[in-house]
Amino acid sequence: MATATMAADTGQKAGFWIRAIAYLIDAVILLVVQYILSLVLRDAAGIVSFVVGIAYFVYFWSASGGGMTPGMRVFGLRVIRTDGSALTITQAVIRYVGLIVAAIPFAIGLIWVAFDSNKQGWHDKIASTYVVKR
DSSP states (O other), X not given: OHHHHHHHHHSOBOOHHHHHXXXXXXXXXXXXXXXXXXXXXXXXXXXXXXXXXXXXXXHHHBGGGTTOOHHHHHHTEEEEETTSOOBOHHHHHHHHHHHHHHHTTTTHHHHGGGTOTTOOOHHHHHHTXXXXXX
């Protein structure tokens, strides 16, 4: 575990802009899926879209998805815990809830990545995660 911690501390952490562009790629993918589902499931489209969003990020951020969403994969980025290990599903859910919390106050918690010495947004701090370049 000491090696994983050392790798997390010394690994190159991803900055604001590359993370924002990766998220935009993920947002486009999600919008297409959510649009198709809204055509099929008109009455339940809102709740289905919410569940699809959670499932998407939790799957890809956890060990099951390798810690990389498709957008992150394009740039070679990966979400890891601050000790260097992969996220569990529970930790990925905590990070997703933190993402929502970070976005609420005019996205200040997301922009925080640009100014934090460890390149962590509020959601990263809440979930004890880093986004690193592989």
